[in-house]
Amino acid sequence: MQCQAQDIEAWESGAGDPQGIQRAGYARLLAGLLALDAPPQSEAGAPEEPPAPIPRLPRQTEPQPRPAPQAAAPHRGTRRRPGFPRGPLAVVDQTGPALTAFFADQSSTEIPADHLVDLLQWAIDAGIGRDALSSHDRAGDPLLVLTPAASQFLGLPMDLEDRARLRLPDSHPQIVNLRAAGFKLTRRGFGPWARAYLPVTDGKRASVQLAVTGWGALSDRDGWNLPPLAPAPLARLLGTYADRVLTPRGSTAVCGQELMTALRPPTRGRWSHTDRRRVSSPNPGALWEPLDPAPPEAHDAHPLAQGRLPQDAMDEEAWDWSRTPTDTENAAFAHVVGLDINLAFIAAASSASVGLNSPPRHIHNPTFDRKIPGTWLCDLSHIPTDPRLPSPFTSTGQPPTGPAWYATPTLDYAVKDLGATIKPLEAYLRDDHGPYLTPWYERLRDAYLATMAEAGIHQDIPQERFLQAMNTLPEADPALLALLSAIKATGKGGLGKLREGPRETTTPYQRWAALDSPTWRPDIRAAVISRARVNTHRKMIKTAERTGRYPLAVLSDCVVYPAHTPSALDVVPSGPDGRGIPGLFCLGVNPGFAKEEGTRAISWFHQQHSQGLNPARYIKNS
Incomplete structure (x- = not known):
């Protein structure tokens, strides 16, 4: 569905609120406008200043003051990769009435998303991921680590009822919404470690890995043995692991x-002279x-x-x-x-x-x-x-x-x-x-x-x-x-x-x-x-x-x-x-x-x- 001029005017004035696909598209527009005013890049490819928060879409609730996300100096164990300026992952937490993403380099930004579909689309467009580890490897998908507060904000249950298979039932509203937006899930379904992806378009893939900590992701049972950490230091630790080993996947x-x-x-991949294409x-x-x-x-x-x-x-x-x-x-x-x-x-x-x-x-x-x-x-x-x-x-x-x-x-x-x-x-x-x-x-x-x-x-x-x-x-x-x-x-x-x-x-x-x-x-x-x-x-x-x-x-x-x-x-x-x-x-x-x-x-x-x-x-x- 295309946006009409009067819709955009209503959104800008706060009289209306975009929904569904329109909301995700408007978020990408704001992010693109923000990129035009981004600070100059240093020779290493990293911004000279931490990126400013992406403008948040208007909400139909009463406006409230929001704490500004803080940025810190990058941890010496992590680095921003040329193709992924945000690093390999983000820890997503609720701060006030909104979600905030904490990155491996200790920067953070507010996320313009109220729903899981919006969050996934934001992750695809946000410059999160890792470079390939070998010449024939593919780039690593962005990882979103959801805190229990973020899960609740997104409408996910605090516990999984299906303790045997550890996954949401296919009839859950969040799964229905994902499918309606074109996202698919792997055979493991939506569990503690879920992967949602869009069909390949023009040879490009779009996939997001989710780690739902409230359901047991990154737990001692999985061998992680992590101390209690706030979102920012957790992002730094996991980012260093991703930088030195690989982005966590389970x-x-x-x-x-x-x-x-x-x-x-x-x-x-190799060039086939018979098919005249890479196979x-x-x-x-x-x-x-x-x-x-x-x-x-x-x-x-x-x-x-x-x-x-x-x-x-x-x-x-x-x-x-x-x-x-x-x-x-x-x-x-x-x-x-x-x-x-x-x-x-x-x-x-x-x-x-x-x-x-x-x-x-x-x-x-x-x-x-x-x-x-x-x-x-x-x-x-x-x-x-x-x-x-x-x-x-x-x-x-x-x-x-x-x-x-x-x-x-x-x-x-x-x-x-x-x-x-x-x-x-x-x-x-x-x-x-x-x-x-x-x-x-x-x-x-x-x-x-x-x-x-x-x-x-x-x-x-x-x-x-x-x-x-x-x-x-x-x-x-x-x-x-x-x-x-x-x-x-x-x-x-x-x-x-x-x-x-x-x-x-x-x-x-x-x-x-x-x-x-x-x-x-x-x-x-x-x-x-x-x-x-x-x-x-x-x-x-x-x-x-x-x-x-x-x-x-x-x-x-x-x-x-x-x-x-x-x-x-x-x-x-x-x-x-x-x-x-x-x-x-x-x-x-x-x-x-x-x-x-x-x-x-x-x-x-x-x-x-x-x-x-x-x-x-x-x-x-x-």
């Missing part, structure tokens, strides 16, 4: 999975489509696991192992110290060659080839292991008793480092392979190091100074600690998504939604865990050779050693420059280095171990 685990896809999208084609080095796993790799609930014997399932998992100290250790040491390996499994993903797009090729009596990712049936029970060390071949740390299925890094370690002779009985091999997770690791590594540096903990500092700095880390800004936790949870959760189980109770051995994702790849997860485990075992051996010290317990990425004094410096030797010795455990901020997890008396260790508990689980200092 739980931290979902973000970890989405980051893999953003850095290596399944398709890329979509598979992107080399990416995961293109869902693949069924090899039977030993399948999750216990997977259809391929039906009738499978326990010994026929691959057990490439992290360690859960402990042992009784020897008499010599009891006499020599009064303490135990836990070493926690920084980003152990994320670091193991770096440069790891994993299967890509070829289905597993089954072969009998293969010759082992360390260059081919795969799952191998092999008997490693003949390889001698020191009882003071966990076996590198099992998650329990106990030596294997017969043939079992292993990922390539485990067998490679047996052959290359331990000098074993092996004869695989069967294998499922993947001929198409490559370092799929390397850019993912690098992105998370850089995010982690930048955040630790912001906390005052830098690379390449002596081990003693590192320990001192880590002792003061808990006193840092809670928002900064939450950001650090979210980055680590993104990596851990992303790897977990590679073997995600069914979310709901279903009939046994029936497919579930995650299996239809190209990134549901238990073989990749197994290879990463295998690599992390043998990396740690290698350091244990070198530490024993250098110091005569052997671990007492291991849980995942935490290793407990006996110590003379309650300090990690008693366990980890230093070189002449005060830094760690390559090949051994080193104290430092780098991924793969270690930090002090906790210290206890050795009597405490005995108490835990005698109760059948793994002391590595509980050694962390409270």
Whole structure:
């Protein structure tokens, strides 16, 4: 419907109020007029002053004085991207009788929207989003984080009645209004993390991500563990996460999975001489489509696991192992110290060659080839292991008793480092392979190091100074600690998504939604865990050779050693420059280095171990 001159005159005088599509169009007109008077751009592309609030449309209620949104200096962890001057997201809150958007650079503006449709249209036109993370990625959609007050202002319920599916019913007035305005929703519907989009027009897409905090978005359950924050500092924290990782799209685990896809999208555009236009084609080095796993790799609930014997399932998992100290250790040491390996499994993903797009090729009596990712049936029970060390071949740390299925890094370690002779009985091999997770690791590594540096903990500092700095880390800004936790949870959760189980109770051995994702790849997860485990075992051996010290317990990425004094410096030797010795455990901020997890008396260790508990689980200092 076109606007008439008398309508515009009425709106300008306050005698009338535009509605629906007319209202959104008038808002865009005002925003465009405002842009003509925008301050000059600096060389970096950012306004020399914070942008002025967009004029608000007149309301039919009595006019009230409104507080002017305040702007602050940009946070050093965020930057305005050339294509998106507003940054990647906005936290939307109600301030007085209107909505206000708080941006990552700590500027804010009033939003000319009374309804959800208006808000979405404003977000599409407001310059919110992020640049592509890779050459074949697409730009990130704007994210609107709705506070409970904003949700109530927009007519959304405070709670979701459908607790099973966590979504508004399709008959809800807000959903009806969205559809009437041409917006569509993804199959997940309108829930805590909703995505609304308009049909593609002239090759351009318009999509908005919503995070409804009152319904559980950004909650502890999703791995965020955020402190109570006002809208402005929340926008700064999330903006820094978006700048260093990616714009939040769900739980931290979902973000970890989405980051893999953003850095290596399944398709890329290329010019077709036949069609004389750009067409979509598979992107080399990416995961293109869902693949069924090899039977030993399948999750216990997977259809391929039906009738499978326990010994026929691959057990490439992290360690859960402990042992009784020897008499010599009891006499020599009064303490135990836990070493926690920084980003152990994320670091193991770096440069790891994993299967890509070829289905597993089954072969009998293969010759082992360390260059081919795969799952191998092999008997490693003949390889001698020191009882003071966990076996590198099992998650329990106990030596294997017969043939079992292993990922390539485990067998490679047996052959290359331990000098074993092996004869695989069967294998499922993947001929198409490559370092799929390397850019993912690098992105998370850089995010982690930048955040630790912001906390005052830098690379390449002596081990003693590192320990001192880590002792003061808990006193840092809670928002900064939450950001650090979210980055680590993104990596851990992303790897977990590679073997995600069914979310709901279903009939046994029936497919579930995650299996239809190209990134549901238990073989990749197994290879990463295998690599992390043998990396740690290698350091244990070198530490024993250098110091005569052997671990007492291991849980995942935490290793407990006996110590003379309650300090990690008693366990980890230093070189002449005060830094760690390559090949051994080193104290430092780098991924793969270690930090002090906790210290206890050795009597405490005995108490835990005698109760059948793994002391590595509980050694962390409270």
